[in-house]
Amino acid sequence: MNAYDNAIRQLEKAAQLIDLDKDVLAKLSVPEKIIMASLPVRLDDGTLKIFQAYRVQYNSARGPYKGGIRFHPQVDLDEVKALSFWMTIKTAVVDLPLGGAKGGVVVDPKSLSQSEIERLSRAWVRAFRPVIGPEKDIPAPDVYTNPQIMSWMADEFSQLEGKPSLGVVTGKPLEYGGSKGRDTATATGGFQVLMEAIKLKGLDLKKTRVAIQGFGNAGSVMASLLYQAGAKIVALADSRSLIYSDQGLNIEKVLEHKKQSGSLAGFSGAKEISQEEFFQLAVEVIVPAALENQIDKNNAKDIKAKIILELANGPTTPEADELLTKQGVLVVPDVLANAGGVTVSYFEWLQNISHNYWSEEEVEAELKERMIPSFEAVWQIAQEYKTDLRTASFILALKRLEKAIKVRI
Ligand code: NAD
Numbered sequence: 001m002n003a004y005d006n007a008i009r010q011l012e013k014a015a016q017l018i019d020l021d022k023d024v025l026a027k028l029s030v031p032e033k034i035i036m037a038s039l040p041v042r043l044d045d046g047t048l049k050i051f052q053a054y055r056v057q058y059n060s061a062r063g064p065y066k067g068g069i070r071f072h073p074q075v076d077l078d079e080v081k082a083l084s085f086w087m088t089i090k091t092a093v094v095d096l097p098l099g100g101a102k103g104g105v106v107v108d109p110k111s112l113s114q115s116e117i118e119r120l121s122r123a124w125v126r127a128f129r130p131v132i133g134p135e136k137d138i139p140a141p142d143v144y145t146n147p148q149i150m151s152w153m154a155d156e157f158s159q160l161e162g163k164p165s166l167g168v169v170t171g172k173p174l175e176y177g178g179s180k181g182r183d184t185a186t187a188t189g190g191f192q193v194l195m196e197a198i199k200l201k202g203l204d205l206k207k208t209r210v211a212i213q214g215f216g217n218a219g220s221v222m223a224s225l226l227y228q229a230g231a232k233i234v235a236l237a238d239s240r241s242l243i244y245s246d247q248g249l250n251i252e253k254v255l256e257h258k259k260q261s262g263s264l265a266g267f268s269g270a271k272e273i274s275q276e277e278f279f280q281l282a283v284e285v286i287v288p289a290a291l292e293n294q295i296d297k298n299n300a301k302d303i304k305a306k307i308i309l310e311l312a313n314g315p316t317t318p319e320a321d322e323l324l325t326k327q328g329v330l331v332v333p334d335v336l337a338n339a340g341g342v343t344v345s346y347f348e349w350l351q352n353i354s355h356n357y358w359s360e361e362e363v364e365a366e367l368k369e370r371m372i373p374s375f376e377a378v379w380q381i382a383q384e385y386k387t388d389l390r391t392a393s394f395i396l397a398l399k400r401l402e403k404a405i406k407v408r409i
Helices: 003-017 022-028 077-093 114-131 147-161 185-200 217-228 251-261 318-326 339-354 360-385 389-406
Strands: 033-042 048-059 065-072 100-106 137-141 209-213 232-237 242-244 285-288 307-309 330-332
Touching: 003 022, 003 077, 003 318, 003 389, 022 389, 033 077, 033 114, 048 065, 048 077, 048 114, 048 137, 065 077, 065 114, 065 339, 077 100, 077 339, 077 389, 100 114, 100 137, 114 147, 137 147, 137 339, 185 217, 185 285, 185 307, 185 330, 185 339, 185 360, 209 217, 217 232, 217 251, 318 330, 330 389, 339 360, 360 389
Parallel strands: 065 100, 065 137, 209 232, 209 285, 285 307, 307 330
Antiparallel strands: 033 048, 048 100, 232 242
16 A cells, blocks of 8 residues: 555545535545646756656645745655645644645655755756645655755745745745744644643653654654653664663664764764664654654564654554554644644744734644644544544544635636
8 A cells, every 4th residue: 555545544434424515525636737847957966967856736725826845855746745735634623724735855855965956956946836836836855855955946046037936935044034943843743742741641741752753844743842841862764773771761862973974873872773673662652753654564563652642654554553542642633643744834924925924922822723723623533433543534524625626616
């Protein structure tokens, strides 16, 4: 099963429970537009390399398309479709006036120089210029894309348009129209809802052990926030290494080590563990913050955690979801848990088009005002329909999407 099959299964499960209008279900079962391009990029050694690129504009019933761009060797069309579908659900869960989209390039950015990445990023904008724009479709960072890349993209678009068009992408650096708090938003929003989940599970944060998979934008900020709040981070994983310490890891030192060596591998005071061991750890919370399909029917049965907070998109397969629910594990789903990223992207876009910039405190307070009521609404629906939080999130989103679609078909 690929990520898109999983996404459609999630849609159908929730649609059945609320008897979703058949026309709306048909509309939401396919993307509105798929745009593909071959990007020719001149490498530093003079050779020309072609990169396959995608933009999937899934649904715009509630507003302009919105969603990140991923640079990764395993990007494929089904993955981008799934991610764009989840964006459609996510923006509706947190009630943003936006639709859902996603982009991707099949590339290993670690094998490219900075100037090659710049040429690739600018080529992406040239290829997709007709379909993106502040009122059409607004990309943002995702796996292996970052504020620097967003800056090149906004600059390329502005040059082509012949005017500053900062609102074309979000997740930009502060110096070039970025929002305070955007770089930490995904983890901050996740942290806010995790505190609610911890209360509901009757856990004490100071005695909570946590394992985090993925140590990039989402995972590393989450590790810092939990560490500062007194939780014990016992395990971390990145693409090269998984590390464990029964005493708890000093996250400041881990960040320093990762900055210097580029990886978690070789961090002193921790032992290396396998992926299998990672998911069997005696922890209260697991935070997947890397890629899709990490928790499947094979490892779900060994999970001892009481809460899984999905900062990654699509980390749990539908089979694993069922097992985890039976085991009493509270899964806070991606479409809610990581919605802080798109929420502050929305704030950035509002600031760009109004030319009025907010303080960090304002951003964090506004984020909390979206995240906590959304969590509470999802929790209520889960009780009402006696279902899991993922299905409840989908129900909340589908009811909103249904209204927006029905008034025009
Ligand atoms: P990133 O590029 O900053 O970091 C990705 C991390 O995952 C890196 O530490 C990498 O080493 C690690 N990784 C890659 N493959 C791995 C593997 N097989 N096992 C363990 N670790 C692995 O990306 P990010 O922005 O932190 O995104 C991570 C996840 O969060 C993605 O699913 C993304 O879609 C989701 N997300 C990100 C944002 C955001 O604002 N950045 C918002 C919502 C959701």
